[in-house]
Amino acid sequence: MELIKHPSPNYGLRRKNTEIEFIILHYTAMSTEKSLKRLCDPVHEVSCHYVIDPSGICYQLVDDRKRAWHAGKSYWRGYHDLNSRSLGVELVNSGNEKYPEAQMKSLIRLLKHLIESYKLCPKNILGHSDIAPSRKLDPGKWFDWKKLSIGGVALFPEVSAPMECDKQIFLTQAKRAGFNPNTKFEHILKTFRNRCRPSFTGEFDGYDCALMKKFADAFDIDDSSNSQ
Ligand SMILES: [Zn+2]
Structure with a gap:
């Protein structure tokens, strides 16, 4: 190019x-x-x-x-x-x-x-x-x-159903994806929302958790296939 x-x-x-x-x-x-x-x-x-x-x-x-x-x-x-x-x-x-x-x-x-x-x-x-x-x-x-x-x-993770809405689950999945584990919940939610749900302004919910899990899964799946 x-x-x-x-x-x-x-x-x-x-x-x-x-x-x-x-x-x-x-x-x-x-x-x-x-x-x-x-x-x-x-x-x-x-x-x-x-x-x-x-x-x-x-x-x-x-x-x-x-x-x-x-x-x-x-x-x-x-x-x-x-x-x-x-x-x-x-x-x-x-x-x-x-x-x-x-x-x-x-x-x-x-x-x-x-x-x-x-x-x-x-x-x-x-x-x-x-x-x-x-x-x-x-x-x-x-x-x-x-x-x-x-x-x-x-x-760009997409999900059709929410998960249980739980801050700890969200943070655990965020850490699995790769985010710094010492980051405040609010900061991770904001950056993740900007990425995955940019027009959504509601309270933290089960879709945030489901999307973060889907995002984290993508890293784990690829990593395991690399090691085989
Ligand atoms: Zn920059």
């Missing part, structure tokens, strides 16, 4: 014995011009591998093999240094608006290419809020995970 090179000096080496396993999705919360400037400014010490603007233009800032600085303090399935194990993709979006069709198409094309290149599992395409639920909201409730799932490049 067509990439515009826009090199950033903000990167380092991946930690020893790590490989690219995850892709972390973000929104920039600023314009394309400001995003590119900031992600290439040595003063700010932030970067990512790819930036996709609302029209679908994709910029490459950091070589895939290098460690870009986008995840910050984060956790997923026992890993703390997600920067060493991931590629970061920034989407130009304020966080309060729909992601345009052209941008989503370009993202899906990029993800397909990266999943194929590095033999990644679609379940390992995560949002910044999944790996840092107590401090990050991106890619936020306007991001269409279902569209990604239909494109075969992410998980």
Whole structure:
């Protein structure tokens, strides 16, 4: 796919014995011009591998093999240094608006290419809020995970019936999926709702529990098949 090179000096080496396993999705919360400037400014010490603007233009800032600085303090399935194990993709979006069709198409094309290149599992395409639920909201409730799932490049759990509504069950399943077990219930519920039930605003319920179980099951099923 067509990439515009826009090199950033903000990167380092991946930690020893790590490989690219995850892709972390973000929104920039600023314009394309400001995003590119900031992600290439040595003063700010932030970067990512790819930036996709609302029209679908994709910029490459950091070589895939290098460690870009986008995840910050984060956790997923026992890993703390997600920067060493991931590629970061920034989407130009304020966080309060729909992601345009052209941008989503370009993202899906990029993800397909990266999943194929590095033999990644679609379940390992995560949002910044999944790996840092107590401090990050991106890619936020306007991001269409279902569209990604239909494109075969992410998980989007769906259930037809609720389970018992129980906070402890919800948290146990969240931990099984990969969320940091030290995260507050409210933060996990918020990030998970943004991902799976973005328009739902009701009280915590049995559908939240059923969806989290379905989400966690997807990780366990794949893991057991890998070990066979
Ligand atoms: Zn982010």
